[in-house]
Amino acid sequence: MILACQGICKSFGEKEILKDASFHIEEREKVALIGNNGAGKTTLLRIIMEEFSADSGNVILAKDKRMGYLAQYQDIYGQRTIYEELLTTKQHILDMEERMRSIELEMKHVQGEELEQLMNTYTRLTHEFELENGYAYKSELTGILKGLGFGEEDFEKPIETLSGGQKTRVTLGKLLISRPDILLLDEPTNHLDMESIAWLETYLLNYPGAVFIVSHDRYFLDKVVTKVVEIEAGQVISFQGNYSSYAEKKAQLRDAQYKAYLNQQREIKHQEAVIVKLKSFNREKSIRRAESREKMLDKIQRLDKPVEIQTHMRLSLEPRTVSGNDVLTVEELSKSFPGQTLFTNISFQIKRGERIALIGNNGTGKTTMLKILNSILPADSGSFSLGSKVQIGYYDQEHHVLHSEKTIFQEISDSYPTLTETEIRNMLAAFLFTGDDVFKEISSLSGGERGRVSLAKLMLSEANFLILDEPTNHLDIASKEILEEALNSYSGTVLYVSHDRYFINQTATRILDLTHQAIVNYIGDYDYYLEKKEELTEKYAPAPSDPAETRAPETDNSDSKLSWQQQKEEQARRRKLENELKKTEARIEELEKRDKEIDETLVLPDVCTNVARCTELSREKEAVLKELEELYEKWESLA
Template sequence: MILACHNIEKSFGEEVIVRDGSFHIEDHEKAALVGSNGAGKSTILKMIVGELPLDGGSVTLAKGRTLGYLAQHQDLTGGNTIYEEVKTAKAQIIAIEREIRQIEEELPSLQGDALTERLNTYHRLTEQFERENGYAYESEITGVLKGLGFGEEDFSKAVDTLSGGQKTRVSLGKLLLTRPDVLLLDEPTNHLDLNSISWLETYLLNYPGAVLIVSHDRYFLNRVVTKVVEIEQGKLTTYMGNYSAYAEKKKQVREARLKEYMNQQLEIRHQEAVIEKLRSFNREKSIKRAESREKMLDKMERIEKPAELKTDIHLTLEPSCVSGNDVLSVEHLSKAFPDQTLFTDVSFDIRRGEHVAVIGDNGTGKTTLLKILNDVLPADSGSFTLGANVHVGYYDQEHHVLHMEKTVFEEISDDYPDLTGTQIRNMLAAFLFTGDDVFKRIGDLSGGERGRVSLAKLMLSEANFLILDEPTNHLDIASKEILENALNNYTGTVLYVSHDRYFINQTATRILELVNHTFVNYIGNYDYYLEKREELTAAYASSSSAPASAKTGKAAPAETVSEAKLSWQEQKEAQARERKRQNDLKKTEDLITSLEERDAQIDELMATEEVYTNSVKCQELAKEKADIAARLEELYEKWEELA
């Protein structure tokens, strides 16, 4: 055991964060700390590292072990470049290297005991330098920075000029390079693109120390952790397994607990009815028996009712009218900024009912595409056309549709006057606004809270084409599941940008990946994308097939057609042909099996006395056997072609 929290307690005024909570982390173990927004996950991490005092209990770290902590928000200053800032994580190695070089300069001028002493120091330091992989520390720094999404052209940027998300990535890189015995990570996948998240997963899986992660990224948790510690209503509960195992066990435990609670409530009501009846007899013996039962009832250990699940709220999202079959057609679209080409000469179509996820690295142009489709930004060239009867609902990360002076409740009720107060509160509760939260001014909300209000409004909009930019940002897991269920039951069309792979897997029927200035189409969910990524990227968006103008950063001429141009129809037809081939192959195999079985039956029949003594029957079976042989010859050839 490397880290243990024993009977920890923490409250802020009357709000209890954790009461009598205990869990432990083993050496090399990868664990998650989960719970709804505001449950106290970040508070527990701060208590472990000593940033917040405990009200009770203890936190124990194994002797001689080190802790490393990544908070959600970082404020890096000091004038260093990104590379210089991350390099400070290797200060000890650099100091050893500096001393080694200094000794090398001194050695030619030393003699006798002084030479012997410096040589001994030199050998000790070089051994330590090698043991701590000192010769590779610069490549390790470069590898971590690139893994976290920084290109070499970013290394010289000053950290003072970076966004909050970029500073968090720099801090994460520094922390990983210090290699503490226990890593405490608070939402480490925020601000990372899909490739960086995948890199971090692999890094943590191979990390020699222990890791405790706070995250709402279910796909990430499924891949990395083997233990889940849940905080709910001030209680800590440990489940073994990854996130999916935890979710299943929690569901079973909750159902069992709810059943116990309901049975006990029935028993309580039954006893109360019996007591009331006994008292109504108004006799000494019946009153004594009633009193005896009351004492038993008072001594009964009451089972606490399990917390209500937000997933019990079922939101319906339904378009007001049906659009035409062709919802969106994009033709030869290009967009570039003075220092960067985003995409060049791309074309694709979206049909009614499709749920299309747009994915790609940070800065490749995903959000820009959505802004072009909503006339927020102009394209450099090309065009797009909305189909007949298409009504767009747009969720953007800037939340331009909100009124800063209104309360959260007024923002919904003014736009949807037909909704009752209960309906509005249910909708807002699904997006984490409960109690007096609904009366907060929009202008006083954080960016994440405004995003949740925008999403709630969009769910009520009755649009038949939803365009969503990172809709799951700032949502806890329960709210994500509510949104997933609503989208999966939605009969309209959806186009969204997301880095949430679990969400994509649950809701997408098709994926567009923005890579090498073009889009590659995958007709399937995220698992299908992973299976086909290398094959289709090489075929449709290899760097060698990108237009020359894209390589130089200039916009392509209108008459230049990219070899990597997306052809949705071609890929769909190719996949249809593949399904037909597979079906034909199976039918052929089944027919071959059937005929071979019949051929064997004929051989058995012709060996029986009643058949070989009957010349007419023998001729019939011999003819059938010959026909089977001829048919099998054809089928074998067909099978070879199909296979």
């Protein structure tokens, strides 16, 4: 065991955040800490790090073990560059290296015993330097920076010029390089793109220490953790397994608790009815029996009704009108900023009912693309057109659709003046804004609260084409699942940008990957994208081998359109063949099983003596073998 929490209690005023929280983490164990927003996850991490004091209970860290903590928000200052900031974690190696160089110079000018002493010191230092990975620390720093999404051109950027997200990535890099015995990470994937998250997954899986992670990224948790610690209503409970295993066990546990509660309530009511009946007989013997039952009833340990915590928003999306079949057509779209070309000659189409995820690394132009489609930014060239009766509902991750000077109530009432006060309050209550909360100013809200207001406006818009930019940012897992359900049952069309791979897997019917200034189309979910990424990227958007190639290619429009059309048709054909192959394999398996069953039935005593039954089974076997022969040929052709 490397870390244990025993009986941790913490309250803020009258609000009890943690009640007798106890759990432990073993060496090298990878553990997730989950719970709804406001459940106390960050509070618990800060208690472990001694930034907060617990009202009662203990945190026990194994002897001589070091902890490293990544908070959600970082504000590092100074004149150092990104590379120099990470280099500060290797100061002891730099000092050793400097001392070794100094000894090398000294050895040139001494002899005898003094030389021998210096040589012994030098041998000890070089051995220690090697153990500390001194000869490879520069490549280690470079590898971690690149893994976290920094290019070599970023290494010399001053820390003071970085965004909040970049500063968090720098802090995470410093933490990974320092290699503490246990890592405490609060939302480590928030500012990473998909490639960087995949790199971090691999890094943490191979990390020699323990890891304790707060995250809402379910795909990430499925890959990394082997235990889940859940905070719910102040109570802490541990589950072995990854996130999917936890979700299954949690549903079973909640179901069992509710059934046990209902059974006990049924038994209590039955006993109370029997007691009333016995007393109604009004005889000494029956009254004694009633009193005996009452005593037994008083001794029963009453089960509390499982609490359905009202921290989940209620979301229902439905368009007012049905759009035409062609929802969006994009032709030859290009966009550049000074010194940076985002994309060139992009073409694609979106049909009614599709749910399309637009993905790509940070800086490839995904949000810019959405802003162009919403006429917030102009394109450099190309065009796009909306289909018949298309009405856009836009969810902006920066929440520019909100007015910071207004209250939540004013934001809704000004946008939808026909709604009554009761209707507005009911709507906001569905998004967890009740009582005086509705009079909070937008400027005072957290990112998660602004996201909920934006979703409320989106729901009221009754649009038939939703364009969403990172809709799951700041949402807890339960709220993400509600949004997934709402989008999957939505009869309109959806185009969204997201880094949440689990969310994409649950909702996307198609994926557009914005890479190397081009679009690659994947007719399937995120797992299908991973399977085909290397093959299709090489075919439709190969990496430029020369900087000159990053300029907009001089191709005529018909070639570009043809390439996009060919891409769609080829993938549709391929997907159809793959589905046909799966169906063929399933049918072969079914028939082979039936063939075996017929053989086993024919040798049964009561069958082999029954001529009619034998004839029937023989004919069926003949038909099965004939169909199997045809299916084998079909399988060879498809495979």
